[in-house]
Amino acid sequence: MTELDKFDYRLLELLQENSRLTGSELSTQVGLSSAACLRRVQRLRETGVIERDVAVVSPKAFGKRMMIIVLLTMERDRPDRYILMREAFAKMPEVVQCHHVTGAHDFVLRIQVADMDEYSEFVERVFHEPYIKRYESLAVLGSLK
Template identity: 40%
Template sequence: MEKTGELDDFDRKILHEVQIDNLLTSAEMAERVGLSPTSVQRRLNRLRKDGVIRRDISVVAPRDVGRTLTMIVSVELERDRADIIDSFKKALRQDPFVMSAWYVTGQTDFVMLVTARDIQEYEAFTRRFLHDNPDIKGFRTTVVMDEIKTSFYVPPWG
C-alpha cells in the first residue's frame, strides 16, 4: 500500500521520530515536529489506520533471552508453483523460530532470519521445518558471528 504521495512533511517528521522512539508522548512528539499534541495524535492514528505504520513493537535482544545463535538461511524450493510458494510463506509466518523472512529473486527462493538457543535446537528446527518438507530442494545456513546493526528504520523522505 503506497502512501508516499499523501504524506506531507509533518507526517514524515512524525514517522522519523516514531521509528526512533515510539514511546514518546504526544506532547514530546509535538515539540519535536512543530505541531500540537492533538494534531500529532490524529496523524499517528491515521498513519496506523492507513497501514503506513504497520505495528508498534519492542526489539528484544536475542542473547538476553537465551537465543544465542542467529542464522541467515537461504531456501530453494523444489518447484516454482504458486501453491507451494504460498504454503511455505504461511509456514514462515507461523513459525516462532523465524524472526524475518523474504521471498527473493536469484539463486534462492526465500531468505529467513532464524534464532535458536544452541546448535542442537537449530538442527531440530532444520529437520522439522526444512528436511521434512518435500517441497524444499535445499538450504544454506550462514551463522551470524556478530550483530552489527539491527534496525527497522525506513527513511521517510523519498
C-alpha cells in the same frame, strides 16, 4: 495515496524507534504542537501509512541469543510446496520472519535459536525434504538497524 510532508516523515522516523512517545515528546522533536502531532499520527494510522503498533520482544529474554538468516531455494517442479512451506514456517517458533521472495532464492528466513546445536536440530528437522533444493545459512554477528 496519502501525501506526506517533512513533519510526517519525521514523526514516522520517531515512532519507528518508539511508538509510545507522547504528543509532548513528539512535539519537542518535530517542531509542531502536541495536538498537531497527535492529529497527524492519527491520520497516518487511519490512512494505513502506519499499519500497526507492535512490541518488539527480545529473543535473549527467552535464551534465543543466536540469529541466523537462511536463503532457501525450492525445487522448481514442486510449486505446490510453496503454500505448504509458508504455512509450516508460520507455525515454527524458531522462524521469526519469513519472506517469499523473487530472484535466485524462494524464501528468506530469520531464525532465532539459543545456539548452534539448536539450529542444527532445526536444519535436520526442516531442510532435508526432497522438495528443498538448497539452503544457505548466514549467522548474524550484529544488527545495525
